[in-house]
Amino acid sequence: MRLAKLLAAAAALAACHATSPPAPVTPPPASARAEATGCPAGFRRVGTVCKSQSGVPAFTHVWLVVEENEGFDDVVRGGRAPYLGQLIDLGALLTNYHAVAHPSLPNYLALVGGDTFGVTRDGEAVEADKQVAAAHPEIGHELAAAGRSWRAYEEGMSSPCSPLSERLSHYAARHNPFPYFLEEQGSALCAQSDVPFDSSTGGFLADLRAGRVPAFSFLTPDVCDDGHDACGGDPVAHVDAWLGKVVPSILASPAFQDGGALFITWDEDDGNDPQNRVPMVVVSPLLRSPGLRSDRRYDHYSFLATVEDGFGLPRLGKAKAAPPINDIWR
Numbered sequence: 001m002r003l004a005k006l007l008a009a010a011a012a013l014a015a016c017h018a019t020s021p022p023a024p025v026t027p028p029p030a031s032a033r034a035e036a037t038g039c040p041a042g043f044r045r046v047g048t049v050c051k052s053q054s055g056v057p058a059f060t061h062v063w064l065v066v067e068e069n070e071g072f073d074d075v076v077r078g079g080r081a082p083y084l085g086q087l088i089d090l091g092a093l094l095t096n097y098h099a100v101a102h103p104s105l106p107n108y109l110a111l112v113g114g115d116t117f118g119v120t121r122d123g124e125a126v127e128a129d130k131q132v133a134a135a136h137p138e139i140g141h142e143l144a145a146a147g148r149s150w151r152a153y154e155e156g157m158s159s160p161c162s163p164l165s166e167r168l169s170h171y172a173a174r175h176n177p178f179p180y181f182l183e184e185q186g187s188a189l190c191a192q193s194d195v196p197f198d199s200s201t202g203g204f205l206a207d208l209r210a211g212r213v214p215a216f217s218f219l220t221p222d223v224c225d226d227g228h229d230a231c232g233g234d235p236v237a238h239v240d241a242w243l244g245k246v247v248p249s250i251l252a253s254p255a256f257q258d259g260g261a262l263f264i265t266w267d268e269d270d271g272n273d274p275q276n277r278v279p280m281v282v283v284s285p286l287l288r289s290p291g292l293r294s295d296r297r298y299d300h301y302s303f304l305a306t307v308e309d310g311f312g313l314p315r316l317g318k319a320k321a322a323p324p325i326n327d328i329w330r
Contacts, residue, residue, distance in 0.1 A: 042312050047330065049286065052309040055326035057286045059310035060259035063250055064303070065219045066111065066175065067239050068104065068228035071269035072097075072277045074236065081240040084281065087247065087264070091283030092292035092328040098299040099268040099276040104228075105130065107267040108177035110300045112218070113138040114317025125163030125179040134182040139216065139304065140193060141183055142313045149214040152178050153204040155197035156222035161190035170222035170229070175267070178218075197221075205249055213255040215311065219246070257285060261310070263303065282328060292328050 039050035043058050050058040075081055076093070099107050105123065106116035113136060123130040132138075143150045154162075156171030163179040165172050173179065176194065184190040197204050197219070207213065224231035225242035243264070250256050261284035269276050280298065301322035308315050309324050 040312055049330050051329070052312070054305075054309045054324045055329070056306050056309040056324050057329045058259065058312070059215075059261055059286075059307070061213055061215055061217070061255040062260070062307050062310065063217045063219060063256075063262045064111070064307075065221075065243070065246075065262070065264045066108065066226070067221070067264070067266045068175070068223070068226040068235075069268060069270055070227060070236060070239075070266050070278070071273050072279050074270065075239075075266070075279045080234060080236040081243075083240045083244040083247075084264070087243070087281055087283055088291075090290050091262075091281055092287055092294060094280040094282070094294050094296075094298055094325065094328075096295045096297045097265065097278060097280035097302075098297070099266070099278050100300050102268055102271065102276070103174075104172075104267050105174040105177075105180070107300060108175060109180060110318070111267075111303060112140065112177050113181065114301060114304050114315070114319040119180075122174045124165060124173050125176075125185060130180055131185070132181045136181065137183060137316065138178065138181050139307065139313070139316070140178055140189070141181075142308070142316070143216055143311065144189055144193075146311070146313060148216070148311065150193055150216040150218070151207070151214040152176060152194045152218040152220065153197040154194065154220045155225060157196045160192070160196070161185070161187075161194040170224050170231075172223050172228070175220050175223075175226065175228075205246070208249050208253055208255075211254070213253065216307065251283065259286060260284060261286060265300075265303070280325075282325070284329075286329050288328060288330050294325075294327050296323070296327055298323065298325055 039045055040058055043050040043052055100110050101107050101116050103122050106119045109119060110116050117132045119130055140150045154176045156169035158166060161179050163173055178184045178190060178194045221242050223229045225238055227235035227239040250262055264281040266278035269278050301318045302325055305315050305319040305322045305324040
């Protein structure tokens, strides 16, 4: 029943923000899937869901969208993001979720690598003091080693795995963490997996519609669409408009409907909150119910721990000790 309601709500959102998404495909009931397939190694059956020892469900696909430089109240309250408000009503809102640093770059490194690695300033991925040594892996490397696919889709980036910002296209390299890891920089894996959001050969929406869905997708809007720059309007409204164009296709996809999870967060607040509290919104058919609120304290390391647990991967860095997001799932 929960899954049917979620699919109906997702279809309604898609109709309101149509971007020619694929026709929704209703998967078999969760209980039938669990009985037919069992659980992956390291997971146990809890009702109709396979869960890790930490209480995180087994994910089929995860999407992470990272927005820029807004605190919790500015985004969630005040009516500046009506589409995000619909997603909050459809999903779960973490009201005590925190970034781990200022400025942007160390937060992005933390989200995928489990540490800020001593980086305290923004900069390009070719700068030696911003690079992460090859001895430190990140989640893309973990996924590839486990035989799972991943892709970072970077809006405005003109060539794969680019370490340099591009002002004309509004691409900010500091919002794309993977080229900062020396194990990725210049590698064939990074060239294949860290790609422009739109390209002549496909891009994110084309991949989604064709069913070429990685296990983990890291989505970075450009500095207009992620709210970093005003770009002639309200930054939060820019974020909301971009989400309204992109998210409906995710929600309508079979990959999402069959055990997927969408996470939407901000890299850091606007600098006015000593706690660096930012929104985290989760939408998934694996949630207990729509409209959930959690006041447990989580942060970017918790996000990484959650995804690693949900994919059965070892935890990296400070994610090892972080509480995973485990109080919102069925």
